[in-house]
Amino acid sequence: MESDVLSPSPTSRRMQARIVDAVIDTVAQHGISGTTLALVAQAAGVSQGVLIFHFRSKDGLLAATLRSQNAAYRLHWQACLAGASPLQQVLGLIRADFSPTVCSQKSLAMWFAFWGEASAQPAFQSLCEDAERDRAEAMVQACRDLVAQKGGPDPELLARSIDSLTDGLWLQMHIHGARMARAKALQQAMDHLRLMLPGLAGEI
Amino acid sequence: MESDVLSPSPTSRRMQARIVDAVIDTVAQHGISGTTLALVAQAAGVSQGVLIFHFRSKDGLLAATLRSQNAAYRLHWQACLAGASPLQQVLGLIRADFSPTVCSQKSLAMWFAFWGEASAQPAFQSLCEDAERDRAEAMVQACRDLVAQKGGPDPELLARSIDSLTDGLWLQMHIHGARMARAKALQQAMDHLRLMLPGLAGEI
DNA sequence: TAGAAATATCTGAGCGCTGAGTCAATTTAT
């Protein structure tokens, strides 16, 4: 049986997760061009052969890692939606993007590494695209509900502004490292939101 | 004589510029991990040896390319400042980020390729950092002047919001390719600016 | 239930190939 996404035994699943973690560490530290099977195997504490056994090729390994992180990211922001008020949904989506899990130095380095290679690897491109699009739709929906309830600017403009802002803050956190800390970025995002929703300043 | 940045003869300078152009094309198309001396040499129409002769190593070649693009970017936005009113400066800085030269698909692909490798290559990191910082300072100054003259929110918040927004739009243009076109991104940035400066909506 | 057979997982030495960098020879500029 092919050891792809389908039918992984528990043993296999655990090993694959361990390898994916090692890929993230390695990519974050060495970039994609510096990531070799030897380094990943060493980081995971296994032999090189097992990487190919589970993922067929280096590209398969990278794609699986990207899919895995996509899924984790999605679960993370979706958790903020259920049963929350529109305002809480918007705030939750923003906070989710600045939570320690999602935007650690390591995580950012990994995302940017993949984004950097996306134009060269169409497979990466579409995976990256999907992740962002679903989340953007959720933000538009939350903003529509919020504006319908409490007033404010055009909800689509608001949603896209928030998305662009958080993306931009990610870029700055990545480039400036410790000089643009997570807390500072979140603060900035919230200040910005207050500016765009002056009527709700008290509630933010 | 070392053929570094110092003392390039006209012949040398022309060849180096030609090689740097080839690097940009190659990196944009194949990513940094897919960029080889052979590909760059082919794109430039020269032999591999000459790349090493002028830039010592592949890393030297990439670093020189990044420096060159940094300088071009800086010249480009600085041209919008001289003798312009504060509002025109702010608008000019924004427009500069969305001009065809600066944010073509190729250019974006190159920047993201380098940003992706920045965490692995400290040399890239600091080069990327410098470029953004100077431009951010110019934006803060322009916003201070603008707010002093025409009123508005806290100028530093305004400046950082604009910077984050444009960075985020770059990310979206890069990831979504044709689906987030340059004109649309610029439109979005301007809509956003009107939202933050309602008093100046008529002038934007 | 024990234990054998079958399958799934894992190892690590090794293979073929590619890519960065060298260098002696040649061409071009001063």
Add this chain to the structure above:
DNA sequence: ATAAATTGACTCAGCGCTCAGATATTTCTA
């Protein structure tokens, strides 16, 4: 004439990936 610039064949370290065999896990049988 001298130095600078360029070539392209070459080296060799290191890469992705293979594979024969070892080990663990599951399934079958009595």
